[in-house]
Amino acid sequence: MRKKLLFLILMLTSVVVFSQVSAGQVDDFEDGTVQNWIIGATGSSSPVNVASGGPDGVDDNFLEYTSTGAGSIGSRMAIFNANNQWSGDFISEGIVEIQFDAEVTTNDLHLRLAFQGPGGTRMISTVPVVVAASSGWNSVSLPLGLSDFTIVQGANTVSEVLSNAFTMRIISVADENIDNWRGEVIAATLRVDNITASTTLSRQDLKVENSFSIYPNPSSRNLNLNISNLEKNAQVTIYNILGAKVYSNTLNNSKFSINTSQWQKGVYLVRVSSDNGTTTKRFVKQ
16 A cells, blocks of 8 residues: 555656746657647647757758648647646746747748646637748747737736636637647648747847837727837738738828728737837727
């Protein structure tokens, strides 16, 4: 009986250690495995480890997943890591951003993070990073700030989920609703490498030159921009939730107004960019 209890304690202890995310950890797939990244079922559509062709070229392993878009297992663009190295307390570890390399070989993808935590609470990144098809390897940075996520189900807060995460997903989806927490149904191929638990924000996220406010928000008629420090070659570009561009213009003044009365109701992404970086915010058209 003592031997059985000791074995059980050792097993539980090993699970706890293995399940705790740690600052600076990297999934580089050089061990030839998928490093616990799955889609919830095994089969021909499961993620695979590819031995060469990563961002560092020959002999650089990476993870590849192809979703079928056929409405069955493997139809959605979503891979996840549950109760393993990407579970645990991201906040106490000081992890402020998940960084990885991504390549898309088919359709453009709207990449986000999604987490599941206590009480079944689910949340996804509020603003996606769009990776264009056939654009080669891209550096993707998705911050873990308390304002960077939308709760789509459950009563817990973003902080509570990040303090006790069960599952982390990398998904593609244009809109952050509950069904799309599972990823969009699409036939596409995503390659990822060097998934990193970073304790520092990427250079792009640290830029403040293009800081701006939107008012009123929500609004039924006008979208007004107030830019704190207008930079050279500044542009405003607005996308709908499907990623289609609905507006683009050059910014010559720190205050700018756009008539949205003819736009459809819904969520839009307002992106202000210049030679010094890009900042994106959400706008709700009523």
